[in-house]
Amino acid sequence: MPKSPKQQSKSERGKLAAAGTATLAEIARQAGVSAPTVSKVLNGRAHVAPATRNKVEELLRDHGYRRKRGVARPRPSGLLELVFHELISLWATEIIRGAENVARQEGLTLVLSESAGREEMGLSWVDGVLTRDPAGVILIMSNLTAEQSSLLVSRDVPFVVMDPAGSPADDVPSIGTTNWQGGYTATRHLLDLGHRRIGVIGGPAGVLCSRARIDGYRAALETGGVMSDSELIRHGTFQHDAGYHIGKELLSVADRPTALFTGNDIQAMGVYQAARELGLRIPEDLSVVGFDDLPISAWMGPPLTTVRQPLVDMAEAAVRLVLELGRGEQPGMRRLELATSLVVRDSTAPPPVSR
């Protein structure tokens, strides 16, 4: 009989903890420092010279040292950290809401930080985290360097990446959504309505979630027997401006698309504005499908058909996962994709019969 994940994880945990404990004095010797200094570094305390600390960190990493798992360490701070790529988006509001739902139940308080447009956080940020010693860290569209990641691991600060912008290392726990499926379903819906000229506005070209959606779009076109036209595939930021400017471009060509699938609901608002200025009615002249299903998508004129990404549920799942990891449990699923679903409202209809 194969071992259950729980049995497996228990033995793994024991091994790792043992390996760590055995080499502590050895690490002190190799680093040329006292054992208490190694202990200070390990426990994230201050008053260790940066050079010394780096050396000790490196040795701790090399020896695969980590605090004994399965022994829940009290977290006196009661803090839960959310790290955003960009704090100001409406998207962030939904994630904060989901995280707050679980934090309230668990008696934890939310801490926010922002990587301010940089995809990888500065080391000073990690220093701050180690000082605050939170119950867990949720990284939203933000990646850690291998060094930062191993610093958190060595101090037993659990973390989960939400909706990874890049490709997280295989051992990083993550929560995402079925982006490819979302792109496929949105495009399938437009094909079923009779559209053949379907444009797409993605997020920045390097962002994986956006790429997956566009791949889903292509797959739907191909299986629907429609040739994809690279002229109709564009990339931009996830902002209103991108929807407006790219929308205006796409809608100004001679053989303009009769439908647009946008990277998110905010871009869709930009497309609405472009359509208004060009005198195109939604959905009579142009169908629009968004992505996210933010509350405002239901309030747009007309209410937006969009791919629901369950951001609140995703944030709740991410917090639950990080707390499980923090309790030393080994959850069965460390990499989850929550399902998208199509929410059909009034911005999609059959294409105009003639131009």
Add this chain to the structure above:
Amino acid sequence: MPKSPKQQSKSERGKLAAAGTATLAEIARQAGVSAPTVSKVLNGRAHVAPATRNKVEELLRDHGYRRKRGVARPRPSGLLELVFHELISLWATEIIRGAENVARQEGLTLVLSESAGREEMGLSWVDGVLTRDPAGVILIMSNLTAEQSSLLVSRDVPFVVMDPAGSPADDVPSIGTTNWQGGYTATRHLLDLGHRRIGVIGGPAGVLCSRARIDGYRAALETGGVMSDSELIRHGTFQHDAGYHIGKELLSVADRPTALFTGNDIQAMGVYQAARELGLRIPEDLSVVGFDDLPISAWMGPPLTTVRQPLVDMAEAAVRLVLELGRGEQPGMRRLELATSLVVRDSTAPPPVSR
């Protein structure tokens, strides 16, 4: 020569600190506990029985005890707390953005909590604050009880109320906006366009900021020689639903208004939906003015004319004020109202000539 505020405050500070120091042993005696126990309570440490703590707190309050001011106490936590009435609003996003701007400069990390629809926070929340020992607390649309307020004062945790929902006590530092002026200017703009039947949708009747805006609306009507009609003055939540339902009511009466001034931009989105469903065009058949100037107001169809409330600036000012208080400074202005301004976009026009 009258004393400057700085001189005045300095002598006050000295007196208070002296009063506090003198009675510390006395408080221990009166409470029937040891001096270290009083010290624990004063410093917000754990391991004091609730009954004991309450008794000591009460005595500390009665004796006007507070930590010596003017001596900046190090705040190892480096935290800045934002307390929201309701975390999930788009409004909150702007405030978080402003607070984050200053927090980043000052090397502070944001902590969020939510009073979850209750206007007064539970005592357990204060316990959490005292444990976290933040550099300051910003309360947004949330009031403190006298007890909570004096607990924070006695532990020297500075706080500022932002856009007070009720009437904060005179000694509570606060940052607001010129709500009355905003209501006046919005209504004046509609009168200048030729509107005479102008409806208003406020926030909940008890909320002071909303009341001030409606008073400004009334003042503009009266000085413009237009009788105000109580039928056209309604109250609701600050949500989309309220704008939609109340908007539909107001626009369905025989002598319907030609213009609506809403409690915020989100309500205005609800009015847009009501108008669409009733076949009324904005601005041809109906002019709409919002309040707040959230980013989405510029993206609505048509872009919304609205009263700009400088939420980002207000949050920045609130954080700067709380940090000044935390450094033991006595800022000249402890109660500030930042100016509103009218942002004219495409949702307002002269009223239709005939129905």
